[in-house]
Amino acid sequence: MSLHTPRPWDAVAEGYAETTLQITQAFARAALDWVAPSQDAHILDLATGPGTLSKLALAKVAQITAVDFSPEMLRICRAQLAGTTVEILEADGQDLGIHQRFDAAFSMFGLIFFPDRDAALRSLRASLRPGGVACISSWLPPQRSTGMIQAMGAFSAALPDWTPGELERPDWDHPEIIAQAMERAGFHDLQIEERLISVDVDAESAWRGLAQGFAPLALARQTMDPRLWAEAEQRGQAWMAEHCEPTQSYAALFAKGRA
């Protein structure tokens, strides 16, 4: 499954806003605190999804530009940010074509999915004013997050014929890999940190979150024969009922660098 096109993100958008958002929102809050843009700053939220970081930044900065390439994500983003002055752009984030406009730029679990991350980082750096700060988040290996281990377990139980190779996963899970890429793009003063958050769940909501907000399952739900999906769902639910841990952790890498 390729996450390089808007289609799987469109498919997952509604469920993502209802479920996954609770996890990524906690990371977005931490990223805003880490970068601490000034009140008069203009910031970029690249691969904003349903407007996760932009919404939290509203009270903190003067101006926000949110970019994504998924029309469905942006439909929700527009609804979330209705009545605000956030500029919302539908664009491929690998080549923004914006020069020296932002004081800080964030890409939370976004740029890591782009096929040409080097180009995206160069474009991100070009969009920053000299001295501006970019902050990128990525996932640590799934074994570091109990939530991801559970997601993979439930996924395999629901759709046992899918091989892990079909599940595209960003490989930016090591500080060195990200540091080298940011250096290649010309960023300096790099800092990389691990961040961990925990969320409380029950088996039912954990499965619902996956079926709606986890792209491979959300796509399967929308495209499979309904009878086959019902069987898959039963297997996933049964797995979750047996294995769900009430507190799930998610481990991420945060990287920041100066343009």
Ligand SMILES: C[S@@+](CC[C@H](N)C(=O)[O-])C[C@H]1O[C@@H](n2cnc3c(N)ncnc32)[C@H](O)[C@@H]1O
């Ligand atoms: C995991 S979501 C993250 C959303 C949000 N930043 C958050 O933290 O909740 C990844 C987002 O990246 C967007 N995306 C993926 N590839 C993209 C590209 N080439 N250009 C723009 N957006 C892209 C997807 O549409 C999706 O909204």
